[in-house]
Amino acid sequence: xxxxxxxxxxxxxxxxxxxxxxxxxxxxxxxxxxxxxxxxxxxxxxxxxxxxxxxxxxxxxxxxxxxxxxxxxxxxxxxxxxxxxxxxxxxxxxxxxxxxxxxxxxxxxxxxxxxxxxxxxxxxxxxxxxxxxxxxxxxxxxxxxxxxxxxxxxxxxxxxxxxxxxxxxxxxxxxxxxxxxxx
Numbered sequence: 705x706x707x708x709x710x711x712x713x714x715x716x717x718x719x720x721x722x723x724x725x726x727x728x729x730x731x732x733x734x735x736x737x738x739x740x741x742x743x744x745x746x747x748x749x750x751x752x753x754x755x756x757x758x759x760x761x762x763x764x765x766x767x768x769x770x771x772x773x774x775x776x777x778x779x780x781x782x783x784x785x786x787x788x789x790x791x792x793x794x795x796x797x798x799x800x801x802x803x804x805x806x807x808x809x810x811x812x813x814x815x816x817x818x819x820x821x822x823x824x825x826x827x828x829x830x831x832x833x834x835x836x837x838x839x840x841x842x843x844x845x846x847x848x849x850x851x852x853x854x855x856x857x858x859x860x861x862x863x864x865x866x867x868x869x870x871x872x873x874x875x876x877x878x879x880x881x882x883x884x885x886x887x
Contacts, residue, residue, distance in 0.1 A: 781850050
């Protein structure tokens with residue numbers, strides 16, 4: 705049972721990481737377009753001469769598409785969170801099973817020394833072994849990183865269309881490029 709559950713959890717997380725990468729690539733293309741449209745050097749020079757605040761339908765559509773991509777990324781984070789919950793549950797079940805087996809072998813009830821010793825149970829896979837706590841830590845780390853990245857992406861998306869000049873947009877562009885999991 706444990707091997708099958710580990711594979712389900714890992715494949716679910718892996719599938720969602722692929723979805724994130726696809727959304728990231730699409731978001732990067734749209735973000736580059738928005739930055740090019742709003743903050744090109746020609747546009748910056750134009751703005752120094754006169755301020756042109758007309759509504760651009762195409763730019764609006766791109767901003768909406770960027771918001772939709774953020775919604776997709778939020779869904780991916782929610783799915784990774786489900787995988788993390790399943791990993792925690794699996795770890796608890798495996799640990800409970802190990803504790804019950806130890807208890808039955810020694811024909812004793814749980815005592816204070818056994819309840820203080822928390823050893824993670826080993827899950828045997830095809831050609832390797834895995835500690836149940838490692839799977840939990842792995843999914844928790846991934847979840848934390850992608851939640852942080854999503855927050856950063858949301859901040860960039862909210863601010864990028866409201867900056868006044870190319871100079872003020874460059875730090876946002878670099879922040880996005882610096883983070884590998886982001887746009």
